[in-house]
Amino acid sequence: MSLSGGVDSVLLLVLLWVHWPERRDRLRALHFNHRLRGRASDGDETFCREICRLWGIPIWVGRCGLKTKINNEAHARDLRFEFIDRVMQKVGAHALWLGHQQNDVAETLLMRLARGSGSSGLGAPRPVQSMPFKRVHLRPLLNLKRSEIYAAMGEVRLPWREDATNQTGVYFRNRIRLEVIPAWVSAAERDAIAGAARSRELLSEDDAALGVWAHRLWSNMPEGQLDLKALKDVPRAVVRRLLHHWLMSIKNVGDISRQAFDCLLDAVICGESTRQSIGNVGFAVIRRRVLSFELGRINAPKTRRR
Numbered sequence: 001m002s003l004s005g006g007v008d009s010v011l012l013l014v015l016l017w018v019h020w021p022e023r024r025d026r027l028r029a030l031h032f033n034h035r036l037r038g039r040a041s042d043g044d045e046t047f048c049r050e051i052c053r054l055w056g057i058p059i060w061v062g063r064c065g066l067k068t069k070i071n072n073e074a075h076a077r078d079l080r081f082e083f084i085d086r087v088m089q090k091v092g093a094h095a096l097w098l099g100h101q102q103n104d105v106a107e108t109l110l111m112r113l114a115r116g117s118g119s120s121g122l123g124a125p126r127p128v129q130s131m132p133f134k135r136v137h138l139r140p141l142l143n144l145k146r147s148e149i150y151a152a153m154g155e156v157r158l159p160w161r162e163d164a165t166n167q168t169g170v171y172f173r174n175r176i177r178l179e180v181i182p183a184w185v186s187a188a189e190r191d192a193i194a195g196a197a198r199s200r201e202l203l204s205e206d207d208a209a210l211g212v213w214a215h216r217l218w219s220n221m222p223e224g225q226l227d228l229k230a231l232k233d234v235p236r237a238v239v240r241r242l243l244h245h246w247l248m249s250i251k252n253v254g255d256i257s258r259q260a261f262d263c264l265l266d267a268v269i270c271g272e273s274t275r276q277s278i279g280n281v282g283f284a285v286i287r288r289r290v291l292s293f294e295l296g297r298i299n300a301p302k303t304r305r306r
Contacts, residue, residue, distance in 0.1 A: 001083065001097035003029040003052075003059070005044040005161035008099035010051070011149055012141060014158060016097060018197045029059040030087055030096075032080040034070060037165060044161050051159075060087045069140055073171050088135065100125045106196035107176050110184075119237075123204030145193055214241035215278040224249060226291040228271045240265060247278070250293050253278045 001016065003009045016027055020289060035041050052059040062083035070076050084096065104125065112225040113122045129137040141149070153160060169175045185192045217238070221227055226246050231239055243265055246251055256264075256278055264284055267274040271289045278284050282295040 001029055002080075002099070002164075003031050003048050003101075005031070005047045005051075006099070006163060007144075007153055007160040008101055009139060009150055009160060010160040011153055012097060012099040012157075013051070013055075013057070017057070017141070020252060023206060027057055028087075028091060028093065030084050031061050032083050033063040034060065034076050034079070035066070035068075036070060036076070037063045037163070039201075040164065044163075047159075047161050048229045060091075062087075069260050073173060084128060089133075094135050096131075096135065096137050098137055098139050100143055101141040101144050101146055101149055102193055102197050103177070105142060105175055105200050106193050109196050109200060110180060112174060119203045119207035119210070123200055126204055130185075142197065144185060150259050158164070160231070179186060210237050214238050214245065216256075218242055218245045221246075222290075224293060226268065228286070228289040231268075236265075236269060238270060243268060246291065250278070250281070252279075252281050254281075 001009070001011055001013060013029065017024060022028075029048065029052050030047060032042050033045045045063075049059055049061065052227075062080075064070065064079060068079070070079070077083070088094070088096065109122060110123060125139055125142070126137075126141050127142050129139075131137055165171070166174055169178065181193075188195070217230065217234070220230070221242075226242060231242070243261070247256070247261075261276075261278070264274075264276050267276070267286055268291055272286065273284045274284070275294075276284045278293070282293055285292055285294050
């Protein structure tokens with residue numbers, strides 16, 4: 001399991017250790033020291049090592065290089081999960097336990113609304129999330145609010161570590177947590193946190209249903225193509241997922257811009273003939289209501305010499 005030393009992850013470690021005694025010998029803790037807070041970060045690492053020593057839980061610790069510059073929250077997360085992936089592969093683990101709780105759901109929902117996410121992004125974090133290489137991420141605390149977790153930990157008098165940066169506006173999530181959530185809850189005059197969790201659950205269900213529909217259509221498509229004639233009366237949300245399937249089937253295509261994707265989606269919906277560049281590897285071509293890929297070098301525009 002991922003152990004930061006914070007109240008959520010310590011509670012999860014306790015619950016797994018107490019309520020799953022027959023699997024204690026298989027429990028492993030993973031801690032990543034980002035070294036963002038100097039001695040405080042090292043204190044988190046020491047705390048995690050000590051609590052695992054006391055309970056007889058093996059712990060794997062990773063650290064950022066001294067010269068590594070972390071640019072933002074996403075970069076920090078990527079570094080942490082690169083470490084986690086390496087360890088899971090080394091020990092042959094397939095399940096990762098994570099301490100996300102209900103407040104995390106509300107914060108993630110608001111953050112992703114700001115960047116225009118669809119149901120797939122707004123349905124996160126999921127209690128059970130399938131991952132590549134037959135792995136799964138498990139989040140059993142999503143029905144608990146942060147206040148309930150603090151109350152439970154205080155009742156059993158277990159220690160944990162507080163990250164002082166959580167009380168600053170350095171990161172977007174912290175600004176959402178400190179400034180937006182309190183005002184939003186107050187304005188709602190109801191349990192907005194539970195409402196966000198309910199919305200996440202419904203969006204996740206909708207996303208799964210649309211995904212199944214798209215997968216069934218994709219499995220009947222000619223290899224490497226989309227037969228647009230088969231998409232008559234299919235909702236745009238399903239066609240969008242089919243187009244993602246098609247793009248992922250092309251080697252080395254990489255990510256394309258949102259604007260380019262939407263332009264291609266419009267052409268697919270209309271079934272109109274088109275030839276649109278995809279990254280630097282080739283072209284998406286629609287002929288006779290069939291979308292296919294044509295390999296070809298995309299020439300960069302020439303600059304005029306003065």
